[in-house]
Amino acid sequence: xxxxxxxxxxxxxxxxxxxxxxxxxxxxxxxxxxxxxxxxxxxxxxxxxxxxxxxxxxxxxxxxxxxxxxxxxxxxxxxxxxxxxxxxxxxxxxxxxxxxxxxxxxxxxxxxxxxxxxxxxxxxxxxxxxxxxxxxxxxxxxxxxxxxxxxxxxxxxxxxxxxxxxxxxxxxxxxxxxxxxxxxxxxxxxxxxxxxxxxxxxxxxxxxxxxx
Amino acid sequence: xxxxxxxxxxxxxxxxxxxxxxxxxxxxxxxxxxxxxxxxxxxxxxxxxxxxxxxxxxxxxxxxxxxxxxxxxxxxxxxxxxxxxxxxxxxxxxxxxxxxxxxxxxxxxxxxxxxxxxxxxxxxxxxxxxxxxxxxxxxxxxxxxxxxxxxxxxxxxxxxxxxxxxxxxxxxxxxxxxxxxxxxxxxxxxxxxxxxxxxxxxxxxxxxxxxx
DNA sequence: CGACCGCTCCCCCTTAAGATAGAGAGTCGG
DNA sequence: CCGACTCTCTATCTTAAGGGGGAGCGGTCG
Numbered sequence: 001x002x003x004x005x006x007x008x009x010x011x012x013x014x015x016x017x018x019x020x021x022x023x024x025x026x027x028x029x030x031x032x033x034x035x036x037x038x039x040x041x042x043x044x045x046x047x048x049x050x051x052x053x054x055x056x057x058x059x060x061x062x063x064x065x066x067x068x069x070x071x072x073x074x075x076x077x078x079x080x081x082x083x084x085x086x087x088x089x090x091x092x093x094x095x096x097x098x099x100x101x102x103x104x105x106x107x108x109x110x111x112x113x114x115x116x117x118x119x120x121x122x123x124x125x126x127x128x129x130x131x132x133x134x135x136x137x138x139x140x141x142x143x144x145x146x147x148x149x150x151x152x153x154x155x156x157x158x159x160x161x162x163x164x165x166x167x168x169x170x171x172x173x174x175x176x177x178x179x180x181x182x183x184x185x186x187x188x189x190x191x192x193x194x195x196x197x198x199x200x201x202x203x204x205x206x207x208x209x210x211x212x
Numbered sequence: 213x214x215x216x217x218x219x220x221x222x223x224x225x226x227x228x229x230x231x232x233x234x235x236x237x238x239x240x241x242x243x244x245x246x247x248x249x250x251x252x253x254x255x256x257x258x259x260x261x262x263x264x265x266x267x268x269x270x271x272x273x274x275x276x277x278x279x280x281x282x283x284x285x286x287x288x289x290x291x292x293x294x295x296x297x298x299x300x301x302x303x304x305x306x307x308x309x310x311x312x313x314x315x316x317x318x319x320x321x322x323x324x325x326x327x328x329x330x331x332x333x334x335x336x337x338x339x340x341x342x343x344x345x346x347x348x349x350x351x352x353x354x355x356x357x358x359x360x361x362x363x364x365x366x367x368x369x370x371x372x373x374x375x376x377x378x379x380x381x382x383x384x385x386x387x388x389x390x391x392x393x394x395x396x397x398x399x400x401x402x403x404x405x406x407x408x409x410x411x412x413x414x415x416x417x418x419x420x421x422x423x424x
Numbered sequence: 425c426g427a428c429c430g431c432t433c434c435c436c437c438t439t440a441a442g443a444t445a446g447a448g449a450g451t452c453g454g
Numbered sequence: 455c456c457g458a459c460t461c462t463c464t465a466t467c468t469t470a471a472g473g474g475g476g477a478g479c480g481g482t483c484g
Contacts, residue, residue, distance in 0.1 A: 021324075023236035112232055166470070179434065180434095183433080186472070202374065364460095391465085395463080398442070431480085435477105443466105446464080447464080
């Protein structure tokens with residue numbers, strides 16, 4: 001490690017709520033001669049303030065974090081710097097999560113069970129502003145294409161359905177009539193291609209539309 | 213690092229399907245003067261064969277792994293060596309998972325978002341055959357006490373309910389009548405204190421009775 | 425402006441789900 | 455051997471859920 005070190009190292013921020021994962025990534029990254037960890041964050045808010053302070057080459061981001069979830073962090077960071085290079089690193093492989101992050105402007109998306117080499121390759125790719133998406137993840141993103149998306153109201157209803165609420169209960173909570181609640185549920189069933197509300201919950205969970 | 217190194221180091225096997233997590237734990241453990249990682253495993257079967265080969269002081273085990281899940285590994289390893297010292301390290305905080313592992317003989321249970329110090333303390337405790345359970349986890353285990361447990365058949369039915377199957381469909385798949393399926397569902401609702409099947413799924417998921 | 429969309433409400437109708445109660449056959453442990 | 459438990463099945467009844475329509479109203483956008 002001598003010659004190629006002249007060029008500046010890739011600076012990386014790690015945002016993950018598990019100290020163990022941060023340690024693992026930090027160990028991997030700092031072992032490389034061409035990159036280094038400049039900061040770590042344990043929740044969404046920390047990730048944003050850290051980004052503002054350090055403006056790293058790459059932000060490695062977990063999707064599920066306390067205080068502010070990954071998608072919101074992506075949105076906020078890209079507001080601060082539209083050219084920010086963000087690599088999503090998560091256990092969630094639902095097409096909705098993937099679609100949301102990538103369409104919002106994240107440069108890469110990979111799963112936590114990825115081998116070391118792939119993780120490092122992804123960081124390098126994203127640092128050069130090249131998108132990185134593993135084939136399985138890309139396939140999921142394509143699956144999402146063509147599928148109808150739910151409206152905000154439908155997502156509200158879906159959330160309550162997933163909690164096991166009845167149509168009547170949902171109506172009360174959303175201050176609408178039971179008939180309207182049923183209309184929304186029907187729309188959800190149609191869009192998710194489900195026969196019953198319970199199946200709708202299963203489908204929505206698999207796709208990452210809801211996180212129980 | 214000199215004097216206290218005379219006593220043999222605590223040997224540790226790490227079983228987790230995420231390379232990143234294994235790296236993180238390995239880095240943490242190997243930095244300590246009184247412990248070392250002797251093997252790693254990426255799935256349940258590997259964990260068992262690794263244990264048989266090395267007979268480590270502590271087996272750190274993730275619950276959700278390919279091929280064979282954590283609870284099954286705990287069972288098998290304790291068959292091999294009833295005095296095995298197993299520390300569960302997972303993201304799942306459902307009372308059922310915790311109860312199953314601890315009642316089966318795991319010595320410790322902690323969550324992946326635990327701070328470094330707690331993780332190391334847990335490994336040391338378990339290595340000395342002292343049980344380690346964080347207060348929040350212990351509280352969950354106590355919650356489980358008094359709650360009725362489901363029969364195997366009820367778990368079968370619950371699984372299908374969670375997939376969104378109708379009573380008729382469940383009956384066909386289990387080769388029973390729809391009436392019997394309803395009887396099981398009814399028993400499930402009563403035991404889980406739920407009003408509808410969808411709520412039952414939500415409760416069962418929270419408690420860790422099913423993993424979607 | 426007119427088309428489109430999202431949200432709201434309404435109707436009727438069929439089917440699935442849940443509540444209640446009873447009962448026979450099998451297994452297991454005291 | 456006798457409870458206790460599990461699994462199975464039965465029947466009836468009430469209510470919730472789902473299918474198929476239609477329709478008004480406030481936006482937005484070409």
